[in-house]
Amino acid sequence: MAKCSICGKPAVYVSRAAGLALCQRHFLEYFDRKVRRTIRRYQLFKPREHIVVAASGGKDSMALLHYLHNLAKRVPGWKVSALLVDEGIGGYREYTVKRLVDYAEEHGVEYYIAKFKDYIGYTLDKIVRMGREKGLPYLPCTYCGVFRRYIMNRAAREIGATVVATGHNLDDIVQTFLMNVLGNDWAKIVRLGPVSGPANHPRFVRKVKPFYEVLEKETTLYAVLHGLYTGFEECPYAQMSMRWTVRRMINELEERSPGVKYSLLRSLETAIGILRRQGIGEPSDEEGLYTCALCGEPAAHPICRACQLRLELGIMEVSREKLESLPPEARQMVENALRLAEKRK
Template structure:
C-alpha cells in the first residue's frame, strides 16, 4: 500500500512529476497552497477588488469559484460567479444545475447571461445555420468568441475588477500546441497567467490561478472537497482540433512525466523573449467594444449567422464579403 510521504497514512494521490504520494488531506493542502502562491506571486488580485469567476459548471471553473470563495477573506476580495447559457440542449442545463448547487453551498452570487438574450439565437440554432453553410467555421470558434463577449460584458456590468477563469496547465499546453501548429504567434504571445488584452478600459483583465496545476490534480481536488461536476461533454467537441491534441499531450506526459511543464516553460520563454507587436487600442465600428480590427469577430459571426444583423453591420461598414474572412 502506497503511503503519504508527509504523514505516512494511506495515500490517495500520486504526483508523478514529484515522484511522491500524498493522502487526501495533504494533497488538498498542497493544491490550495499552489493556488495561493500563484495568486500572490503574480499579484493576480489586490485587496478590495471585486473578482468575477467565469463558471461553466465544469470541474476547473467550479474549483476556481470554490477556492476564491474559501480564501476570499484571506485575500481581501469579494467574489461572484458569471456563467453563460449558450443554449446547448442536453448539456448546459446539467452544468448550470451543478453550478447553482455549489453557489448555494458557498453563498456566492451567480450572474447568468445567455446567447439568446445577447444575440437573439442559441448555439444549437447557430450550429444549424453553420451546417447549412457547409461548416466554413467550426462551432467551437463561434462559441468561444460569443462566450468571451458575454462573459466580459456581464462581468463589466457587475463591476468586476478581475475575471478569473479555470484554465489549467493542460489547457495552456493544448492551446500553445494548437497555436504553434497554426503559426498563430500572436495567440502564443498574448495568453499568459494574466491577460495581455486589458489595455482598453472595457476589457476586464483576465487571470488564471490554475495556470500551473494539471487537470488530473484538479479532478482529484474536486473529489476530495466534494465539488460535484456532472460528467457530460459538449456535443460539439467532435468538431474541435483540441480533442486529438489533448489525447497526444496526455500520452507523452504518461511516458515522460513533467512534459507539460516543459512545454509551458517553452511557451513562457517565447512570451518573454519575443518582440510583441505594438498596436494601438481600437474599437469595433459596429458594437463599440474593444477590437484589433474595424469589425470585431463577435459582430462578424453575428452577421454571418443572422441576416438582420448583417444589414445593421453593412449600414456601418459597407458591403460584407465573407470570403475575405474565409467564411465562404
C-alpha cells in the same frame, strides 16, 4: 497502495514527475500552496477586487469558485461572484447550470447567468445549424469560443467585475499553446500567460488564471475531495475540435515521459518572452486596441470577430447609412463579410 511521502498515510495523489505521494490532508496543503504561489508570483489580484469566476459548472471552474470563495473570507477587500455563460447546448448545459446554481445557493455566492439567446439572439445549437445551412467553414467550437469571450467580457463589465478568474489549468494552457504552434498563430500565444487582456482598453475586464500551474488531475481531485465533482457531462461538440486530438497526444506523452506538461509550460513562457521582445501579439500603448465600429466592444481589428461571424451568419444587419459612416478599413471588413454571406445563400 502508495503511502504519503510526508506522513506515511494512504496516498490519494501520486506525482510521477516529482516522485511524490500525498494523503488527502497533505494534498490539499500542496494544492493551496501551489495556487497561492501563482497568485503571488504573477500578482493576479489587488487588495480590493470584485472577482468574477467564469463558472461553467464543470470540475475546474467549480474548484476555482470554491477555492476563491473560501480564500476571500480571509481577504476583507475581496468580493467573489460567479458568472455562467449559457450557450444553449441541449442535453448538456442544463446539467452544469444546475450544479452551479445549487452550489451558489448553498454557499451564499452571488451568481449571474448570461445566455447566448439574450446577447446574440440564438442558442449555439441554432447557430451551428445556421452555419451549416449557409456552408460556413467553421467548427462549432469557433462560434462558441468567439461568442463566449464576447459575452463574458460584456456581462462581467455589466455586473461590475474588476477581474475575471477562469478555471484554465496547466493542461488547458499547454494544449492551446501547441494548437497555436500547429496553426502558426504566434500572436495568440502571447495571450496565454496567467494574466491576459489589454489593460489600456476601458471596456475590457482583465482575465487571470489562478490554476495556471495546476494540472488537470489536481483540479479534478480537489473537486472530488470537496464534493464538487458529482458527474461528468461532455459537450457534444468537443470531439469535433483539434483540442480533442492534441489533448490525447499530450496525455500519452506525459504517460511515457512524466514532466512533459511542465516542460511545455516552461517552453510557452520562453516563447512569450521572445514574442514580447519582438513586439508580436500585443499592441503598444501608442497603438492601443481597436474598438469595434459596430458594437463598441474591444477588438483586435476595426470590426470584432463576434460581429464578423454575425454578419456572415446573416443575423446582424447594417444599414446603408451606418455602413457609409464607418472608417474605410472597418467598412471594407463589413462589406467582405456581407459578400461572403450573400454568396452562401
